[in-house]
Amino acid sequence: MTHLVEAHDLYRFQGEGADKLAILRGVSFAVAEREFTCIMGPSGSGKSTLLHLLSGLDQPSAGRITLRGKDLAKLSENERTLERRSALGYVFQFFNLLPNLTVLQNVGLPLAIAGKHPEHEEARLVGLLEKLGLAQKRSSFPHQLSGGEMQRVSIARALAGGQPLLLADEPTGNLSQKAGLEVMHILRRLVDEDGRSVLLVTHNPRDATFADRVLFLVDGELSKSTELRGPGLHVDRVHEALAALAI
Ligand SMILES: Nc1ncnc2c1ncn2[C@@H]1O[C@H](COP(=O)(O)OP(=O)(O)O)[C@@H](O)[C@H]1O
Numbered sequence: 001m002t003h004l005v006e007a008h009d010l011y012r013f014q015g016e017g018a019d020k021l022a023i024l025r026g027v028s029f030a031v032a033e034r035e036f037t038c039i040m041g042p043s044g045s046g047k048s049t050l051l052h053l054l055s056g057l058d059q060p061s062a063g064r065i066t067l068r069g070k071d072l073a074k075l076s077e078n079e080r081t082l083e084r085r086s087a088l089g090y091v092f093q094f095f096n097l098l099p100n101l102t103v104l105q106n107v108g109l110p111l112a113i114a115g116k117h118p119e120h121e122e123a124r125l126v127g128l129l130e131k132l133g134l135a136q137k138r139s140s141f142p143h144q145l146s147g148g149e150m151q152r153v154s155i156a157r158a159l160a161g162g163q164p165l166l167l168a169d170e171p172t173g174n175l176s177q178k179a180g181l182e183v184m185h186i187l188r189r190l191v192d193e194d195g196r197s198v199l200l201v202t203h204n205p206r207d208a209t210f211a212d213r214v215l216f217l218v219d220g221e222l223s224k225s226t227e228l229r230g231p232g233l234h235v236d237r238v239h240e241a242l243a244a245l246a247i
Pocket residue numbers: 014015023041042043044045046047048049050
């Protein structure tokens with residue numbers, strides 16, 4: 001099986017001396033192709049820190065990360081940037097769309113930044129917007145969209161380069177219940193219909209039910225005793241696991 005990303009015994013410390021804090025403590029796991037993995041953990045458990053490391057935006061204090069089999073620490077800064085851009089896209093709680101650009105221009109922006117010509121790839125980008133239910137919105141500006149639509153635009157932008165892996169950090173945290181549910185169905189479809197992989201980190205039990213696999217991060221460590229299998233998990237199973245872990 002091909003793994004898009006592998007984490008081997010990751011540690012991340014913050015601070016020095018007596019103030020030194022272990023944010024991640026020996027985290028190991030992998031995400032396969034066409035797999036939807038969710039890492040659940042309460043606020044402060046190290047979820048965002050972990051995604052930063054996996055994306056090469058930050059470096060671990062110890063341990064090893066591979067993206068598509070390449071050890072990130074062995075790449076030059078430039079190679080790491082190129083690998084990150086082609087391997088993964090990233091979405092957050094906040095959408096970070098540029099207000100003066102249309103939906104289609106926002107989605108094409110990463111291509112422009114990478115020195116490509118988004119206008120030459122318009123048909124593909126419009127196809128991506130269609131998949132995300134945004135076909136009618138390509139010429140709209142961000143302020144004309146709902147929160148759920150803005151998040152879907154940011155997902156399209158994250159995957160505009162054809163990246164196989166989406167990292168999603170609390171992507172429904174700023175959305176209504178209904179809009180959040182729509183975004184979760186979109187993420188599921190990206191895996192089932194588009195063959196991408198999703199790594200979601202969240203503290204939302206409902207969102208976890210969409211994943212193929214739910215891991216639990218507690219104080220910077222992945223639980224060795226508890227792991228759930230989906231998709232189609234009942235939300236009660238997630239609540240039970242959280243209660244058993246006392247988080
Ligand atoms: N740059 C930093 N300096 C100091 N502490 C940090 C830094 N980044 C994160 N932390 C701490 O690390 C812990 C985990 O943070 P984070 O990864 O943001 O958790 P989560 O995303 O699960 O809420 C928190 O206690 C946070 O305060």
